[in-house]
Amino acid sequence: MTRISRTRDLFLFFMAVIYLAAFCSLYVQIPGLYGENGILPAKSVIGKEADSWDDLLDSQPTLLKLTPKLGLSVQQGMDLLCMAGMVVSFLCVVCKTMRDTVSFILLWMLYFSLYQVGQTFLWFQWDILLLEAGFLTILVAPFNLQIPVKKFRLSFYHQHDSITLWLVRWLLFRLMFSSGVVKLTSKCPTWWGLTALNWHFESQCIPTPLAWWWHHLPHWFLQLSVVMTYVIEIAIPFLFFAPVRSLRLFSFWCQVLLQLLIIVTGNYNFFNLLTIALSIALLDDDFLGYRNKKSTSSSSIINKLMSVVVFGYLGYQTVKQFGLNLKDDYTIGSKIAFSQKDFDRFLSVVVPWTIWFGAFSFAFEVLVALIRCYTEVKGSFWKNWAATQVLIYTVIGATMFAISLVPYSSLHRDAEKIVPPQAKTLHSRVNNFHLTSSYGLFRRMTGVGGRPEVVIEGSNSRDSGWREYEFFYKPGDLGRRPPVVAPHQPRLDWQMWFAALGSYQHNTWFLNLAYRLLTNERDVLELIQYNPFPDKPPKYLRAQLYKYHFSKDGGVKLNGGKWWTRELTGEYLPVVTKDEPTLVNFLQQQGLLDAKSKKSKKSKSSSSFVARAVQWLRDMIGQPEGFMFVMTVLLTAVTANFILATIMS
Incomplete structure (x- = not known):
């Protein structure tokens, strides 16, 4: 059976890079956004200082409730958490052994703590996606406990890795499928008319130079691009769980292609890199150049036949559902050939079906993992130990799958009926931690007409x-x-x-x-x-x-x-004007304006050694231009990783 140990390591590396970019990007903006005199001072939303475990988890769980014990102001506390995240993620990028459960627990806790006080500047879908993907990364990462006795030294690879990476695939499926579905359920005329990309490139938040050129591509090509977007986001995700390896690899390249096209035409921070990182769960070690046993000729022929059937059906349905036709001027015409009622009927069948299919696929992954425990692991003790780990992660994985069904089922009312009440109860209890969420990017096209x-x-x-x-x-x-x-x-x-x-x-x-x-x-x-x-x-x-x-x-x-x-x-x-009573009174009522903020900032900055150290680092780094700062740190970390890997090899 194909191994996935290298695949898992590549996923963890990507997640470390994304965390590093996220922390670096946020750090340079903290004073202006969340400082004492920033646009949305974090001190106005932070709860009381935590004196107990209940206080820490009450209503707004964040490590920032503990930073006053170090003599830090709220801004300095955010600086400290952000710097800690930068250090841990930097080490994870550089050193493979740092990419373990403990490190990713720290990274998730740090980012979650910052997210809790981030307010409107930090409440984007990619921040929520990073929290969910980051929590799954905790499960994927190994617990690198190295026992001194060589005979009992634990392996970096475990049979349950396939289960945790399946959860990553399920997240990728929900992200892409939901993003495609909501474009049509929103009833936006540009998505239904296949004209969304006629406006998207100039109306998106921060276009790139290539967006200007893509905006001026022929109308028929932009329409065809919308069709391919639907195919990649709605149809292709079903191949994530295909038993045929070539189909999974095809789905991987489709997702990477889409994300790369978005990267070159729009500035969507770390979101596209995060989606590519999730797509790594579709790969295996053979793809990365670490080949194991070759498949037999008979199975290879069957796989090729299945691939031909799937590609043929996919092409047929694309032509049929979107009315693709070759015109006399050698352009390709396209038009949605189904109605909104037709699409609703499609969802009423498919969305509940994907829930049952997901449950079956997860159970099959668990069964295969248990079989591997007793066929690939040597020694009766280690066989049972591996099986025990699989069962533990099965319970965790089943729990994560169950609570993910609550936001996912919102795609259609018929799907909500089959979600167990226990899953809804559990989801409500952990909802504050953003372990799972609903997604749907570019629901409606804005900026139509400019x-x-x-x-x-x-x-x-x-x-x-x-x-x-x-x-x-x-x-x-x-x-x-x-x-x-x-x-x-x-x-x-x-x-x-x-x-x-x-x-x-x-x-x-x-x-x-x-x-x-x-x-x-x-x-x-x-x-x-x-x-x-x-x-x-x-x-x-x-x-x-x-x-x-x-x-x-x-x-x-x-x-x-x-x-x-x-x-x-x-x-x-x-x-x-700055002295306008209406403006000043409103800001004071909202807790955004405090005449004593500068004095309190000065007193807190010298109250402890930790506070002085944090303030010294802030004074040294300042608020540099974000892109150059992020790229400098990222390139330094990746270069250090390459040098260290070369030395170790």
């Missing part, structure tokens, strides 16, 4: 002299090339995109951002590339709402060097 964009302006006169603030990554200056910033996530730039979709009344943080700009708050200004008032803050501030479009086809040079065009659509935030 992407809304908020532009903040300051002036010393109400009537003239308005100058724009320029952010690092989001569209602003029409002639600035779209950036490449992933795997860093500039959380303020991202939230500015969401703010443009609504109003400032529904984004209280935006009012505090305006106030901090009116006072030239240094930590907040570090999150912005260009401050037009470096010496003295402006007297007045306002925000205008524009619609941005990519410049016309024909090349950027033919458009006067401009990547964007824009048109003013209205006022987003009326003119405000």
Whole structure:
């Protein structure tokens, strides 16, 4: 049977890299986002200091409840947890033996603790996905307990590894299948009309330079790309559990292709790398070049026949369901050939069926693992020990599978009926820990007719002299090339995109951002590339709402060097001043403004050795540009891993 020990190690390596990117990206933004004078001070949402285990887990479980015992402020506590996460994940990237259960428990606890106080800047689907994937990584990772006696030294590979990696595959299935389904259940006209990609590339949060070129591809090609998105997200995930190896590898390459295309056209931080990491569970050691026994010729012929049948059926259904046809001008026409009622009937059958299929597939994986315990392990004691471990992880895996059915079954009402009440009860008890969640990316296409964009302006006169603030990554200056910033996530730039979709009344943080700009708050200004008032803050501030479009086809040079065009659509935030009573009173009521914050920050920063050490590191590192900082740390870790692996070999 095919081994998966190297596959498991590769998955753990990828998860360590993703954790490192996530912690580094967040660390450089903590002062401006969550500091004493940040946009959303974390101290306003943190609970009381924990004096007992119940206090620590009550309502908002986070390690930040313990940091005051070290003499740390909330901001310094976040710095400490983030730095600890950077150190542990860095060591996990560099050294294989560090990638064990203990290390990934620490990483999950640290990120979960930060997520608890992250508020709107940290409540994205990829942060939730990292928490669920990170918890599964704890189960996948080995417990590297090295007993001194050579005879009893534990192995790095266990028979239950196939069970834990199955849970990763199940998460990948839920992520991709749900993301495809919600595009159609949302009844968004662009997804049903196959025109979503006509708007996606210019309307996404932070496009890349290649997004401009993809936006100008022929209409028929963009429509066909939407069709392939549906195929990869809805149909291909069923091959994750195929008994034929070639079909699983085909599904792996489809997922990697989709993620790579998203990476080159959009800046989605570590999300695409995380999805690729989950896809590693579809591989085996043979794929990675560590070959074991070759399959017999008869089984190879059967596998090829099954692959031909599956590919043929998949191609037939794609042509039929999306009306693919070759036109006279050699372009491919496409149109959804089923109705919303047809799709609902499809889901009413398929979603409940996937639950039963998932249960059967998990049981089969457990059975195979038990068989391996008594056929591949030597010695009766070790056979029974391996089987015991399999049974333990079977209970854990079955529990994880059961609670995952609760959010997954929300895809269709008929699926909710077959979820056991015990699973719903257990899910409600652990829901605060985000061990599992529902997913559905790009549910509706925004920015149809032009992407809304908020532009903040300051002036010393109400009537003239308005100058724009320029952010690092989001569209602003029409002639600035779209950036490449992933795997860093500039959380303020991202939230500015969401703010443009609504109003400032529904984004209280935006009012505090305006106030901090009116006072030239240094930590907040570090999150912005260009401050037009470096010496003295402006007297007045306002925000205008524009619609941005990519410049016309024909090349950027033919458009006067401009990547964007824009048109003013209205006022987003009326003119405000820092002394305006309404603004000040509102921020104070929300706990976002505290006149004593600077004094308290200074006193806390010198209260203990740990606090002084954390503050010294912050002063040394500061708030560097996020992308360069993240890439520098990542490349250093990967290079160190390569050097160490070369020396050890």
